[in-house]
Amino acid sequence: MRLKVIAGFIAFFLLVSCNNKEKMLDSLADYNNERETRGYHFGDRLELPKEVSEYAESITISFNDKETTNLTIDPKFFTLGDNKVVFIIKTKNGETLSQDATINVFTKNKEKEIPYQIIADYPHNPDNFIEGFLVEGNTVYESDGLDNASQLIKYTLGATVPTIIKKQPANVFSEGCTIVGDKVYQLTYRNKIGFIYDKNTLEKLSEFPLPNIIGEGWGLTYDGENLVATDGSKNLYFLDVNDPSKVVKIVPVAGNTETYENLNELEYHKGFIYSNVWHKPIILKINPATGEVVGKFDFTKLTNENNEGNSEYVLNGIAFKGDNMLITGKNWKKIYEIVIK
Missing domain, CATH: 2.120.10.30 (TolB, C-terminal domain)
Incomplete structure (x- = not known):
């Protein structure tokens, strides 16, 4: 009986973990899709959804051969136009998740x-x-x-x-x-x-x-x-x-x-x-x-x-x-x- 209870707890934990993982990735995908169209300007900060921030131990953005944990759109890291990046998320339960995204950076002033x-x-x-x-x-x-x-x-x-x-x-x-x-x-x-x-x-x-x-x-x-x-x-x-x-x-x-x-x-x-x-x-x-x-x-x-x-x-x-x-x-x-x- 005790083994069944332990197994039940493990199954429940895995289910919760899986659900959290899916929520994080789905939420991040929705956020990225919305912001890809609207774009960013230099100095803007990525305000990631709470489904990501609440369960993330750390968030890293990988771009070409560079990586940053700074969520501000910094001209030292990003360029104007479409930046093909990968979000790397380390969760509080020790998992590492990744998701591709495009960060579009536009000029502040209209042509x-x-x-x-x-x-x-x-x-x-x-x-x-x-x-x-x-x-x-x-x-x-x-x-x-x-x-x-x-x-x-x-x-x-x-x-x-x-x-x-x-x-x-x-x-x-x-x-x-x-x-x-x-x-x-x-x-x-x-x-x-x-x-x-x-x-x-x-x-x-x-x-x-x-x-x-x-x-x-x-x-x-x-x-x-x-x-x-x-x-x-x-x-x-x-x-x-x-x-x-x-x-x-x-x-x-x-x-x-x-x-x-x-x-x-x-x-x-x-x-x-x-x-x-x-x-x-x-x-x-x-x-x-x-x-x-x-x-x-x-x-x-x-x-x-x-x-x-x-x-x-x-x-x-x-x-x-x-x-x-x-x-x-x-x-x-x-x-x-x-x-x-």
Whole structure:
């Protein structure tokens, strides 16, 4: 009889323990799902439900190769955007539980809608599937992609005939480009290499392997110190200009309510990075030190006027002529000069 009573107590204890475990994990899952949509800001504290806090001896958050028991959203640990984490809970009865979660961190300030005015337009070759676009003085450098049709070209703004065309091998799909001194740096889409050309002649000088962490080459610019690249994710990759295979730092990009994936063509101007978002008619103004999107241009009207009903004819060209912005897109017939108000 005594053994049956002991066995009963053990069974009861196990049942209670199991119920508590399920309550903790279910409650934590509900909390995480709700906060994933709403997000956090730096300085916020994770107010975990009482079903977790009452039965937890300790709570650890694991993120990549780091761990913390601090439940405050600390920029030393988290980044802007989606942070894939694991909650590790040690219960008061000695169990260890774990649960995956996404902690979205957004900026405290809402992105400002930036007003602008179109003051001029210039012809653009509608055959060009533009990937990289930059202007130096009155000279345009343009990297055009597509399989078996990639090229780097140079022409005078307003002209319809290029001064130099550099055709690229059939297996190369050209992507973003930028100028550093007397050289043009160019990415490729999936070839995992970049090229360096003489700015004046467009003759190839050398090539370099892309860092392994960059899955694909998309956009490229130069901030005066480092090359800055995108690969279609939320990240800006800062590369050593003397060794572009070396990543100096990675800065994720987010706004007040969303993480911006598909960052594409880039341009650096007066302390900010400007980026379009692939398949969206917008250009973001980004603080490169933090990844915070401080402003946004809406070019829906221009995109609709130029896409000819083709979903691939997207906004994809950003440059500056003085303080005026120049924009164009894949297979667009025009380049537009914009005054930022």
